[in-house]
Amino acid sequence: PRPMTRTGGSGGAVLFFAHRGEALRGHAGHPAPGLDPHRGPQAVTIPPGTHPATGGAYTWRVPPWVVPPPPIPPWLAALLAPPAVPSRPVPRMDGERMRGTLMRALHAVCDAPRGMANTTLNARAYALGRWCGAGLLDPATARDTLLHAARLRNIPPAEARATIRSGLGAGLRNPRPGG
Known part of the structure; x- marks a missing residue:
């Protein structure tokens, strides 16, 4: 159980997770088609908002006052983690x-x-x-x-x-x- 909405556009779901400060990245379709991870200061529409293109209403499937958002699952945090920066040896002049x-x-x-x-x-x-x-x-x-x-x-x-x-x-x- 977690807070969840029904979107006003496609009728898809928006799932909410608690953020513990993990470095996360993502964009529409990443890490998989149909997903659009929002993180940090990115905005997400919630009820009673409406979809800008369709005018459809966002509704709560599970409101946040019924159940708090759970922590992001480790497997999902791993999929959204930024790529590791490869360490390169520091060159020196001969x-x-x-x-x-x-x-x-x-x-x-x-x-x-x-x-x-x-x-x-x-x-x-x-x-x-x-x-x-x-x-x-x-x-x-x-x-x-x-x-x-x-x-x-x-x-x-x-x-x-x-x-x-x-x-x-x-x-x-x-x-x-x-x-």
Whole structure:
């Protein structure tokens, strides 16, 4: 026993289940033809509503004040569960590629034209941050390399830390596609 209506369109049934917070998905015809699972904030018409196309009245077969809705059956929750997200291994740069990427960043900061060291530090922090965001480079390694380059270039430590934090953060929010 559960609350149930007779629809005003096809005369089909609407069954109500208690929701326990399960992640559910579905659409008309899923998980089987003739089913239309509604969940979350989706609306469902109940009596005394009428069907918008046919004008037919919705009626209660079993009203909710007679019996409370039972929990959704585990087999139905399993059919409506979202597909599992496949885990994929986090790719990493091989050692040689990583060293080359870090060395190019270090040299770019050290060799920047006069008055451009901090701008170059920011650009290289952003570029390394994108590698970090893609999971290919460790953020601490990128930060330490850039701090070393800033020290070599005599960028004041507080200024260098702020620039690196800003550049790495922006890069992390915009990861390199596909590495």
